[in-house]
Amino acid sequence: MQAQIPAELRRRFRAARRVCVLTGAGVSAESGVPTFRGGGGAAVWKGMPFDVISSAAMIERDLKSVWEWFDYRRDLIGSVHPNPAHEALARWQNLFGDFTLVTQNIDGLHQAAGSREVIELHGNIWRAKCMACGATEMLSLEQTRLRPPACVECGSEMRPDVVLFGEMLPMQDFTKAANKAVECELFFVVGTSALVYPAASLPEIAKGAGAYVVEVNPEPTALSAVCDETLSGKAGEVLPLFDVRDEDTLF
Numbered sequence: 001m002q003a004q005i006p007a008e009l010r011r012r013f014r015a016a017r018r019v020c021v022l023t024g025a026g027v028s029a030e031s032g033v034p035t036f037r038g039g040g041g042a043a044v045w046k047g048m049p050f051d052v053i054s055s056a057a058m059i060e061r062d063l064k065s066v067w068e069w070f071d072y073r074r075d076l077i078g079s080v081h082p083n084p085a086h087e088a089l090a091r092w093q094n095l096f097g098d099f100t101l102v103t104q105n106i107d108g109l110h111q112a113a114g115s116r117e118v119i120e121l122h123g124n125i126w127r128a129k130c131m132a133c134g135a136t137e138m139l140s141l142e143q144t145r146l147r148p149p150a151c152v153e154c155g156s157e158m159r160p161d162v163v164l165f166g167e168m169l170p171m172q173d174f175t176k177a178a179n180k181a182v183e184c185e186l187f188f189v190v191g192t193s194a195l196v197y198p199a200a201s202l203p204e205i206a207k208g209a210g211a212y213v214v215e216v217n218p219e220p221t222a223l224s225a226v227c228d229e230t231l232s233g234k235a236g237e238v239l240p241l242f243d244v245r246d247e248d249t250l251f
């Protein structure tokens, strides 16, 4: 039987004014983007575990391989589309007085579905950043691939504008996300293993500040025990259920 939304959560969803959502790789899984952990397929590339290739140390050691890894992923992401989970979250921004969508994903699929002002904690795979002057440039699939690209402002090497292990998150964005986690009444954590910090601290911050925390994930996570509600299922199947007006649908 298909999962349904418990009446208590449906009531809270209808009454809420300030809602915050944190998404992870699982929200894009149904679009065909591999997750990082749990056999999703992105775990190893050319024999290197992703936390080795996606690390600050590898930028220093082998920038060209880092570009190859992200070019490979950009090619894949360039051919996929938002799924019903992205689309549901894009609708949610019009339902609440204060709605914040925070993502760990770098694929841009929330924006492709129509979400505005998405807080991207780990950067964006479609952007390059100059390692000397910080200038940024958008990347397209059609571009000639000089790797690493040269900065148009100063000629220095550019890197993918993503946050790798051992690197700081964009401070302003994380602070904004943490403030919204403190202020919200309802916090959804969707499709993330909640293992990577500081992103994984956001639901904990929300819970500590009194929010009702809801997890959407087909698997239990490190966070499940602290959530007020866990909806066990795929994001693309569970999130659209919040649109259903039937009061009698119980989990």
Ligand code: BJW
Pocket (backbone or CB within 6 Å): 023, 024, 025, 026, 027, 029, 030, 035, 036, 037, 038, 040, 054, 104, 105, 106, 122, 162, 163, 164, 165, 166, 167, 168, 169, 190, 191, 192, 193, 194, 195, 196, 197, 198, 216, 217, 218, 219, 221, 233, 234, 235, 236
């Ligand atoms: C579905 C589904 C469906 C499937 N529907 N769900 C405290 C303790 C120990 C270490 C640290 C700590 N604090 C910080 C650290 C270090 C480190 C860290 O957290 N390590 C942990 C692994 C222990 N953090 C950092 O290094 C961060 N920076 C930092 O802390 O700066 C300060 C500092 C500076 C200098 C030195 C030291 C500290 C930066 C972290 C950046 C992470 N970047 C990555 C790579 C981005 C680029 C790339 O894409 O390659 O971001 S790592 C990778 O993990 C990626 C993701 O955004 C991130 C989170 O993964 P996510 O989204 O949760 O995906 P999965 O695959 O783990 O889970 C998918 C989930 O979906 C599963 O639960 C499935 O069940 C579910 N799912 N299908 C719904 N259909």
Ligand code: ZN
Pocket (backbone or CB within 6 Å): 130, 131, 132, 133, 134, 135, 151, 152, 153, 154, 155, 156
């Ligand atoms: Zn530059």
